[in-house]
Amino acid sequence: MRVEPVTVRSLPLEIFHQPAGLLEALGDGPPSRHRAGEIPDASRCQSVPRCPGTRRKLHTIAWLELDDPELGLSPAYAALGGIPIWAALDCAVSRQPLAWQRTGIAAYALIQPSTLEPFDDDPTEVARGVLAFRDADPFPAPDAPLHRLGGEPVWVTEERIIACPACREAMSFLLQLDTDEDLGWRFGDQGALFAFVCARCTVVATLIQEP
Numbered sequence: 001m002r003v004e005p006v007t008v009r010s011l012p013l014e015i016f017h018q019p020a021g022l023l024e025a026l027g028d029g030p031p032s033r034h035r036a037g038e039i040p041d042a043s044r045c046q047s048v049p050r051c052p053g054t055r056r057k058l059h060t061i062a063w064l065e066l067d068d069p070e071l072g073l074s075p076a077y078a079a080l081g082g083i084p085i086w087a088a089l090d091c092a093v094s095r096q097p098l099a100w101q102r103t104g105i106a107a108y109a110l111i112q113p114s115t116l117e118p119f120d121d122d123p124t125e126v127a128r129g130v131l132a133f134r135d136a137d138p139f140p141a142p143d144a145p146l147h148r149l150g151g152e153p154v155w156v157t158e159e160r161i162i163a164c165p166a167c168r169e170a171m172s173f174l175l176q177l178d179t180d181e182d183l184g185w186r187f188g189d190q191g192a193l194f195a196f197v198c199a200r201c202t203v204v205a206t207l208i209q210e211p
């Protein structure tokens with residue numbers, strides 16, 4: 001069975017990251033269900049997996065609701081509903097694909113991480129808030145952070161094909177988040193975080209690349 005690719009507007013995105021309720025208070029459309037730095041409701045995720053290198057809980061980068069019509073995802077991916085985007089910001093494990101699978105209602109398990117090398121840096125806090133997505137300025141400043149949803153990733157270094165650890169098929173690119181001081185995201189030294197999904201296996205993987 002061939003899984004259809006993620007077909008979304010392959011445009012750069014402007015991401016608004018605000019304390020919960022602020023976007024709504026500003027009258028800027030309906031409240032967004034996407035979150036930065038937190039899972040919206042404890043019932044959505046029983047427990048955050050621990051990094052196999054540091055033994056600390058993975059950093060919750062974002063929580064995305066893939067059935068949000070604003071994202072324009074194809075039905076196979078929209079059917080995944082809410083998914084966590086995790087990474088180990090203080091461990092080399094996230095410099096290789098780090099994958100987890102939904103194993104039940106609100107339950108996730110890591111799959112075969114390969115590199116176990118904690119960094120000396122302090123753990124990085126991810127600022128909490130609501131995420132909202134808009135099409136980005138078509139003429140951004142040259143040094144503007146590059147966030148992207150769907151389409152093709154803009155790799156920082158070498159191009160990668162991320163294989164699903166469950167079915168070995170190539171995973172679909174979902175999201176790219178850049179180091180962004182305004183949003184409080186720092187992925188290594190001016191790096192970026194890439195997220196991939198396999199709809200068939202309900203597997204999500206992330207990878208951090210640094211220049």
Ligand SMILES: [Zn+2]
Binds near residue numbers: 167168198200203
């Ligand atoms: Zn798979």
